[in-house]
Amino acid sequence: MKSWKADSDCCSWDGVTCDPENGHVVGLNLSNSWLSGTLKSNSSLFNLRHLQKLNLALNDFSSSAIPSQFGQLVKLFWGMAQFNRLPQLTSLSLPSNNFHGQLPSTWGNLAKLTSLDLSNNLFHGEIPSSLGNLSQLTSLSLSSNNFHGQLPSTWGNLAKLTSLDLSNNLFHGEILSSLGNLTQLEYLNLRNNSFDGSFPISLTNLTKLKRIDISENQLVNSLQVLDLSNNQLTGHIPQCLGNFSSSLSVLNMRNNSFQGILPETFIKGSSLRTLDLSLNRIEGKIPQSLVKCRQLEVLNLGNNNMNDIFPFWLESLPELQILILRANGFQGPIWDSHTNFGFSKLHVIDLSHNNFTGRLPSEYFKTWNAMLMVHGKINSKPEYMGDDSGYYEDSITVMNKGLEMELVKILTIFIAIDLSNNRFCGEIPNTMGNLKELIVLNLSSNSFTGPIPSSFWEPN
Numbered sequence: 001m002k003s004w005k006a007d008s009d010c011c012s013w014d015g016v017t018c019d020p021e022n023g024h025v026v027g028l029n030l031s032n033s034w035l036s037g038t039l040k041s042n043s044s045l046f047n048l049r050h051l052q053k054l055n056l057a058l059n060d061f062s063s064s065a066i067p068s069q070f071g072q073l074v075k076l077f078w079g080m081a082q083f084n085r086l087p088q089l090t091s092l093s094l095p096s097n098n099f100h101g102q103l104p105s106t107w108g109n110l111a112k113l114t115s116l117d118l119s120n121n122l123f124h125g126e127i128p129s130s131l132g133n134l135s136q137l138t139s140l141s142l143s144s145n146n147f148h149g150q151l152p153s154t155w156g157n158l159a160k161l162t163s164l165d166l167s168n169n170l171f172h173g174e175i176l177s178s179l180g181n182l183t184q185l186e187y188l189n190l191r192n193n194s195f196d197g198s199f200p201i202s203l204t205n206l207t208k209l210k211r212i213d214i215s216e217n218q219l220v221n222s223l224q225v226l227d228l229s230n231n232q233l234t235g236h237i238p239q240c241l242g243n244f245s246s247s248l249s250v251l252n253m254r255n256n257s258f259q260g261i262l263p264e265t266f267i268k269g270s271s272l273r274t275l276d277l278s279l280n281r282i283e284g285k286i287p288q289s290l291v292k293c294r295q296l297e298v299l300n301l302g303n304n305n306m307n308d309i310f311p312f313w314l315e316s317l318p319e320l321q322i323l324i325l326r327a328n329g330f331q332g333p334i335w336d337s338h339t340n341f342g343f344s345k346l347h348v349i350d351l352s353h354n355n356f357t358g359r360l361p362s363e364y365f366k367t368w369n370a371m372l373m374v375h376g377k378i379n380s381k382p383e384y385m386g387d388d389s390g391y392y393e394d395s396i397t398v399m400n401k402g403l404e405m406e407l408v409k410i411l412t413i414f415i416a417i418d419l420s421n422n423r424f425c426g427e428i429p430n431t432m433g434n435l436k437e438l439i440v441l442n443l444s445s446n447s448f449t450g451p452i453p454s455s456f457w458e459p460n
Helices: 068-072 080-085 105-109 129-133 153-157 177-181 201-205 288-292 312-316 362-367 430-434
Strands: 016-018 025-029 053-055 091-093 115-117 122-125 139-141 146-149 163-165 170-174 187-189 194-197 211-213 225-227 234-236 250-252 257-261 274-276 281-284 298-300 322-324 348-350 355-358 395-400 403-408 416-418 423-427 440-442 447-449
Touching (some): 177 201, 288 312
Parallel strands (some): 025 053, 091 115, 139 163, 170 194, 187 211, 274 298, 348 416, 416 440
Antiparallel strands (some): 395 403
16 A cells, blocks of 8 residues: 555545446455554545446455445445455345346355345346255345346255245246245235236235235236135235136135225126125225126125115126125115016025115016026926036124024025015015025014915915
8 A cells, every 4th residue: 555645636545436437436345455443434535426337355354344434335246255254244235226137146155144135126038946055034025127038947946935035027938836835925025017818826825925016927827716704814904805807706705804895896707606795894885886797696794784775787687696685784675667677596585784765566576587486396406506616605604583503515405595684574575485496584573464465375
């Protein structure tokens, strides 16, 4: 450092590099300079705000902590590969900078690393498979960069990982099935990439998962059944509820703590056959976009806090066979002058424990063909719900006189009407007695008057 003289231009000093256009010091190489002692926080080094490269290697700063003032050198370029020389490193957080380049494969040697955050930078290239060696890693965020390629299969070895955020990159290929090995994972964000293929069934092993986002990809959604029932899930029903691809046939979110209103997002061409949102805290009205689900067979919204009039428009669903609206705040009559008296395929209708009023229209029961003698034959069974082996056909919960019945493998023969605990009035329609396939009829706790129709005991 003999050239370092106060009366000379610092740009001529050994180890100093200046920008030729403006004279700012942009490089400082003090390696192997026999320096020792302490790096003080008020060192003139930290006034070099345009410094891009700094080399202090092979000196003796053993008694010095790294001053926080290094953070003032905002233009300093940190060579990514050099972090490999920090084998005791447990946490590396470099978010929201302008770091670029590819990740060095040598980072796989940081065996004690538990947290790695490189989000919001300009990194690119493929992820080195050696990162799968970071067996102590619990949190990994590479979001908002330009990474591309497929995910390394070695990531299935990151068994302690609880948070993984790869959103807003250029990853492609199928989602790793080995991610299903990350059984400690609570947060998974793959949003806004180019993942394709199908959703790996192995991800159902992630039983501790609290949040997952796979939106804005190119997944071919072959998911047919989504069953989240009997958990402790909370919050609002997501807006994407009705935006599933044509493959989804069953959505079961029964017995959770969802609240708020149902979104108006059900799309035309949906293959949804079963929608069960019962036993939650859902409010508001039934979304009329449900009429777009032309294959819907089962609608169970029982035991919620919904407040609406009877959804007359549901009669336009040609395949509807199970309609359960029990224990809500529905009110008013169940027909009006515009009613077409549809519901020809209904097997089960449960409107109990609401505030429905008015008389029962006899015209309804003339068109409920599934409850009449099928094809005019006495005691013949109703047609099977669909041609393929489905999901909801296997079980249904029905309330009968306050008792909950779990009916398994029985929907092909079970026919029920429960209108109990409402405010219906007038006489019981004689046409109701023509529903010869009826197994359960509950009209209790209403205000019906007059005689019991003779059709109830007339022989078939």
